[in-house]
Amino acid sequence: MMLLVIVGIFLATAWHPGMxxxxxxxxxxxxxxxMVKFVGTAPAIEQLPITRDETVCGTGSRPSDxxxxxxxxxxxxxxxxxxxxxxxxxQPSTPDNPRLVQEKCWFTxxxxxxxxxxxxxxxxxxKVMHNIHTTSAKNPVINKAHPSFRKRLRFSLNEPEVVKVRxxxxxxxxxxxxxxxHPYYAVTDAQGAFTLTDIPxxxxxxxxxxxxxxxxxxxxxxxxxxxxxxxxxxx
Amino acid sequence: xxTLALLCGIAVVSEAGESQQKGxxxxxxxxxxxxxxxxxxxxxxGKGPSWLNTTPRPQVFANPAYMSRxxxxxxxxxxxxxxxxxMKGEVPNSPLxxxxxxxxxxxxxxxxxxxxxxxxxxxxxxxxxPDPEIKAIFDEACxxxxxKGGRGDGxxxxxxxxxxxxxxxxxQPPPADYTNAALMHRFSDEFRFWLIKExxxxxxxxxxxxxxxxxxxxxxxxxxxxxxRYIREVFINGQKQ
Numbered sequence: 440m441m442l443l444v445i446v447g448i449f450l451a452t453a454w455h456p457g458m459x460x461x462x463x464x465x466x467x468x469x470x471x472x473x474m475v476k477f478v479g480t481a482p483a484i485e486q487l488p489i490t491r492d493e494t495v496c497g498t499g500s501r502p503s504d505x506x507x508x509x510x511x512x513x514x515x516x517x518x519x520x521x522x523x524x525x526x527x528x529x530q531p532s533t534p535d536n537p538r539l540v541q542e543k544c545w546f547t548x549x550x551x552x553x554x555x556x557x558x559x560x561x562x563x564x565x566k567v568m569h570n571i572h573t574t575s576a577k578n579p580v581i582n583k584a585h586p587s588f589r590k591r592l593r594f595s596l597n598e599p600e601v602v603k604v605r606x607x608x609x610x611x612x613x614x615x616x617x618x619x620x621h622p623y624y625a626v627t628d629a630q631g632a633f634t635l636t637d638i639p640x641x642x643x644x645x646x647x648x649x650x651x652x653x654x655x656x657x658x659x660x661x662x663x664x665x666x667x668x669x670x671x672x673x674x
Numbered sequence: 675x676x677t678l679a680l681l682c683g684i685a686v687v688s689e690a691g692e693s694q695q696k697g698x699x700x701x702x703x704x705x706x707x708x709x710x711x712x713x714x715x716x717x718x719x720g721k722g723p724s725w726l727n728t729t730p731r732p733q734v735f736a737n738p739a740y741m742s743r744x745x746x747x748x749x750x751x752x753x754x755x756x757x758x759x760x761m762k763g764e765v766p767n768s769p770l771x772x773x774x775x776x777x778x779x780x781x782x783x784x785x786x787x788x789x790x791x792x793x794x795x796x797x798x799x800x801x802x803x804p805d806p807e808i809k810a811i812f813d814e815a816c817x818x819x820x821x822k823g824g825r826g827d828g829x830x831x832x833x834x835x836x837x838x839x840x841x842x843x844x845x846q847p848p849p850a851d852y853t854n855a856a857l858m859h860r861f862s863d864e865f866r867f868w869l870i871k872e873x874x875x876x877x878x879x880x881x882x883x884x885x886x887x888x889x890x891x892x893x894x895x896x897x898x899x900x901x902x903r904y905i906r907e908v909f910i911n912g913q914k915q
Contacts, residue, residue, distance in 0.1 A: 491829045492818075568818050570776040574763060582873050584776040586815040592780055607773045607845070608818055608830055 460621040462529035468637035469661035473669035475517040475631045475647055481508040487611035489544070492567045496544035496609060504549040505613070506651040513631020514649060514673065516550045518601075521623040521635065522646040522656065528637045530554040530622045536593070538562060539604070539614060541569045541585070546604065546614035550626045553618045555599050561585065561592040567608070574603040578618065582607075601648070615650060647671045692746040693903035697896065702904030703915075705897050709889065710905075718909035720860065728884040731860040735909035740857045742840045742910055743826070743848035748772065749902045754895070756888030761875055773845040777873030778815065786811060787870045791863055797824040797852040819849040826851035 484507065486500040507515040537553045539546055542564040553559055563569055568586040577598035585592055596602065599620040606612040617624065625633040638661045645659040652673040661667050707716070715722040718735030725732050735741055747770055751760045759765055761774040778787065789808040796803055803809040813822065821827040826849040832841055843849070851857060861869075868877040877883045890898065907913040 568815055572776065580762065580875065582774060582776045582875060583780055584778045584815060584873075586781055586811075588811070588814060589781040607771075607776070610771070 459525070461526045463526055465528045465637045465639050467640075467663040468528070469640055469663055469665050469667060471519075471521075471633075471635040471638060471645065471659055471661060471667045471669060473519075473633060473671065475514040475519065475627045475633065475649070475671045476512045476673070477508045477514050477652070478512065478672045478674050481512070482506065484508075489611065491609065492544060492565075495565050495567045501545070501611065503611075506649075507629070509630050511630070513627070513629070514652065515627055515629050515631060517627040517631070517633075517647050517649040517652070517671075518550060518552075518617050519625045519627065519633045519635065519671075520619070520646050520648075521621075521638065521659075522644040524621055524623050524638075524643055527639050528622055530619075536560045539616075541565060541606070541612070544569075544606075544609045544612060546606075546612055548614070548626070550615045550617060552624050552626060553596050553616050554622070555618050555620050556595065556597050558593050558595045559616070561594070562590060563587055563592075564590075569606045569608055569612070572605045572607050573616070574605075576600060578602060645669065645671070649673070693750070693899050693906050697899035697901070697903030699900070699903055699907060701897060702900035702902070703908075705893065705901040706904050709893075710901060718905070720856075729862060730865050730883065733886070734856045734860065735905050737854065737856040738910050738912065739840070740826070740848065740851055740854050741905075743831075743843045745770075745842050745846055746899075746902050746906060748846040749905065750898055752886050753893070753901060754888065754890035754898045757886040758875070758878055759888065761885075770846055772847070773819075774874040775869060777871065777876050779871040779876075781815070782811070782870070784867075784871070787867055790816070790870060791866045794824065794852045794858070794866065798855060798858050800853075819845065820852065821849075824852035826854075 485503040485505060487503050488500045489496050489498060504516060509515070531554070536558045537551055538560040539551050540562045544565060544567070561571055563585045566587050568584060570584045571581055571592070573581040577600045578596050581594055583592060583594070596616060596618045599618045602616040602618060604614040604616060623635050623638065625635055627633045640661050640663045642658060642660045644656050646654065646656045648654045655671055655673065657669070657671060659667050659669055712722045712724045713728065713732040714720055714735055715725065720732045720734035722732065748760070751765050751768060751770065755765050760772045763772065786808065789805055790812060793803050793805070793808050793812055803812070817828050819828045819830045821831070828849060831843045831845055831849050865877065865883055868881045868883065872880055878885050908915060
């Protein structure tokens with residue numbers, strides 16, 4: 440129980456899901472574009488040793504996704520969101536569920552945005568068994584075996600929070616589900632860039648969370664049909 | 675790479691000595707004879723006065739082939755926080771990544787699960803696997819942890835340590851060894867069914883099967899380490915008293 444509380448505090452400080460969110464039509468919305476940047480000497484990328492199932496998983500080591508910094512300092516896999524937005528466009532409705540793929544003993548994508556209430560499709564493209572094992576405070580823990588003879592598993596995530604994902608079979612595999620309660624979220628690309636679109640004009644708290652670098656917030660003002668350009672720096 | 679593997683191996687093995695540094699054998703004996711014996715038995719045979727009250731049955735400590743695969747740190751955490759908290763990763767600052775049996779209910783039919791249990795019985799009795807289809811499922815889904823021969827020595831369990839020599843499993847708790855009678859007799863077929871279908875946490879939390887309770891609220895840290903030392907030295911290592 441004590442740890443539950445500790446985990447709860449950690450997630451609460453690391454993550455602020457917005458207040459109750461109301462979907463509406465957004466006309467002449469603005470955008471927030473920008474970059475998440477690491478300033479200073481970037482630490483070396485951690486190399487994760489591949490220790491088993493080498494015919495499928497490969498040999499040697501693979502660079503970790505836990506901190507990926509481009510040549511110009513861009514931070515990949517940072518999650519950018521408008522923390523205090525209460526009204527705006529509806530969550531995207533797409534025919535496909537959010538999907539996480541296990542291939543060559545690696546999760547792709549490393550960070551997956553999951554609108555709360557969605558069904559997640561989990562694929563195993565490998566000829567070995569994986570298992571998906573999550574760590575979460577609000578959603579039930581998932582610990583499902585995923586042998587190769589069942590290509591797809593499905594489960595739903597209903598509560599907004601950050602969920603850590605691991606495979607107990609292959610200790611180097613890790614990923615994150617970011618369960619969202621509104622659509623103003625983006626994951627930075629390999630250059631550290633992000634774009635949030637169709638935002639009702641107003642002043643918002645821009646929140647950036649990264650699994651290794653932590654969290655930062657800054658204020659951003661969005662004007663109709665304009666781009667608010669911003670750079671968020673970690674040191 | 676080889677150096678890293680060696681270092682990891684040493685780190686895992688050296689954990690087994692932690693109770694010797696932190697615990698006192700006489701204190702451990704007192705705690706054991708006051709509390710633990712009621713389920714686990716005076717001789718560590720898992721048949722104390724209350725042994726019939728739990729499903730699965732209490733752990734058999736006097737079973738060196740299986741028990742030597744546990745690290746002292748894991749035993750310490752289970753006594754102090756209870757097995758459920760360890761399995762759920764709720765132990766503060768734990769260096770362990772305890773691995774609970776995952777659920778197979780999404781990928782196996784109930785009938786396939788029952789046939790897997792038959793296969794477990796066959797392995798214990800030294801018989802050939804009864805059904806080739808189920809053997810194929812076993813090799814794909816179970817062998818990574820439990821080993822091709824079901825001895826709890828799959829690649830994930832042993833890492834770079836050399837089985838069948840006694841080893842401390844890389845993952846804790848060590849995967850079941852289906853050929854170990856003292857261990858396997860603790861598990862009813864009904865328990866095994868739900869264990870495979872729902873996983874270890876599901877079997878406990880949804881189906882209500884028993885698991886080791888926490889004793890950290892009544893035992894000091896030193897007492898916990900001491901009782902782990904007692905179990906290690908007397909029951910597992912067979913040290914004369």
